[in-house]
Amino acid sequence: xxxxKCFNGNFKISxxxxxxxxxIIEIDRAKVANRPGIYAIFSSEDGDCLYVGQSQSMRNRLxxxxxxxxxxxxxxxxxxxxxxVPESELKYLECLAIGILRPxxxxxxxxxxxxxxxxxxxxxxxxxxxxxxxxxxxxxxRNRTMLALGYYGxxxxxxxxxxxxxxxDFECSVIRVNGRGDVxxxxxxxxxxxxxxxxxxxxxxxxxxxxxxxxxxxxxRSKPLVRTVAxxxxxxxxxxxEISQSVSLKTxxxxxxxxLFKQGMSIQYIQKRLGVRLxxxxxxxxxxxxxxxx
Numbered sequence: 001x002x003x004x005k006c007f008n009g010n011f012k013i014s015x016x017x018x019x020x021x022x023x024i025i026e027i028d029r030a031k032v033a034n035r036p037g038i039y040a041i042f043s044s045e046d047g048d049c050l051y052v053g054q055s056q057s058m059r060n061r062l063x064x065x066x067x068x069x070x071x072x073x074x075x076x077x078x079x080x081x082x083x084x085v086p087e088s089e090l091k092y093l094e095c096l097a098i099g100i101l102r103p104x105x106x107x108x109x110x111x112x113x114x115x116x117x118x119x120x121x122x123x124x125x126x127x128x129x130x131x132x133x134x135x136x137x138x139x140x141x142r143n144r145t146m147l148a149l150g151y152y153g154x155x156x157x158x159x160x161x162x163x164x165x166x167x168x169d170f171e172c173s174v175i176r177v178n179g180r181g182d183v184x185x186x187x188x189x190x191x192x193x194x195x196x197x198x199x200x201x202x203x204x205x206x207x208x209x210x211x212x213x214x215x216x217x218x219x220x221r222s223k224p225l226v227r228t229v230a231x232x233x234x235x236x237x238x239x240x241x242e243i244s245q246s247v248s249l250k251t252x253x254x255x256x257x258x259x260l261f262k263q264g265m266s267i268q269y270i271q272k273r274l275g276v277r278l279x280x281x282x283x284x285x286x287x288x289x290x291x292x293x294x
Contacts, residue, residue: 026080029068034059037084038097043075049101054094091278125255137241143233145200150252152193154274157227157249166212179275
């Protein structure tokens with residue numbers, strides 16, 4: 001699908017490279033095969049990549065999505081490159097194609113804003129050093145626990161607010177997370193997060209606010225923490241730590257997945273751990289996983 005040189009972060013994708021890797025160029029959308037595959041829309045034969053997508057029926061998808069029509073309006077002669085793949089590999093290879101062809105894509109769809117064109121869109125990750133700086137500047141143990149659960153546990157905002165003490169197994173070092181649609185998953189936790197949970201658990205127990213049925217993150221009125229407040233806590237913590245990058249709970253979750261990826265974990269494992277079908281945030285980094293090379 002792509003040559004190995006694409007993964008060093010300095011390789012320019014050209015028309016010749018795509019054709020050499022068995023991509024097919026189609027100027028007419030109607031000629032695209034109605035089979036499973038990855039497709040990429042370019043502004044011209046030698047222009048920039050505008051959009052990357054996947055479908056079990058590429059021609060039907062291009063007809064219904066509207067991305068091709070937008071490209072035609074904005075560019076004189078947009079070009080389609082298609083790559084047929086087995087249906088079972090569509091989602092993983094779409095993420096790979098995004099990472100190579102559109103590394104600065106912000107996943108809001110077909111957008112060519114001034115911010116994108118100026119290269120100001122940054123990958124939504126933070127380093128562990130920056131996270132620890134945020135963590136150390138935060139004095140509230142509840143807020144510290146929330147930050148650690150996001151960065152070292154990979155929990156989303158809604159999962160954080162729904163987490164109860166009965167879901168935390170200190171002996172086995174795991175937590176039971178209730179994700180979308182109340183689908184539960186088991187997440188192993190490391191020493192850093194386990195230690196923070198123990199500290200906060202003892203603090204809440206001494207204050208009479210901790211029992212198995214109670215939520216881990218509570219407001220001052222002993223009500224479950226709401227997502228808007230959780231997002232505000234992260235924003236204020238970053239301001240105190242003087243972190244210029246925009247950081248949210250989603251950033252912490254994305255960083256957790258990327259850290260696992262850099263440790264050699266498979267995409268399937270990361271997606272299962274995060275409770276998602278497709279971890280698109282990986283597309284913001286240069287891919288170096290040899291098993292995805294063709």
